[in-house]
Amino acid sequence: MNERDLIRHLAHVAHRYAEIVVEGAERHPHLGPLLEALSAATGEEDPRSLPPEAWEEALWGLLVEAIADRLVDGWDRYGAPSAARDPEGEGYVASAEGPGEPIVVRASTKREAYREARKAWVRRLLE
Known part of the structure; x- marks a missing residue:
């Protein structure tokens, strides 16, 4: 399984979980921060309305950005x-x-x- 497939599977699982957890999802200790990050990445107030493919793209983008930041910071520092x-x-x-x-x-x-x-x-x- 490559990285893209892994993100696809994680996005689909998280999306399905978000569909199930309707009440208080934004306060859920794990789902809340994910929904907040996806909302910021997609511009969608409630990312639960987006299809799993949109979650996949948003999660991939967030991961790429986080890795790029770590590498650039490491390069600058070390x-x-x-x-x-x-x-x-x-x-x-x-x-x-x-x-x-x-x-x-x-x-x-x-x-x-x-x-x-x-x-x-x-x-x-x-x-």
């Missing part, structure tokens, strides 16, 4: 990962600063080292 030839031997080493300990990755190619360091850096920023 800088981007970098890679170079490993001075201690064969191959390449990539490193990154971020929350927690520094990230160091060794690999046979520069591309592989840089890719693995970026993945670790992004994971850490999103945790």
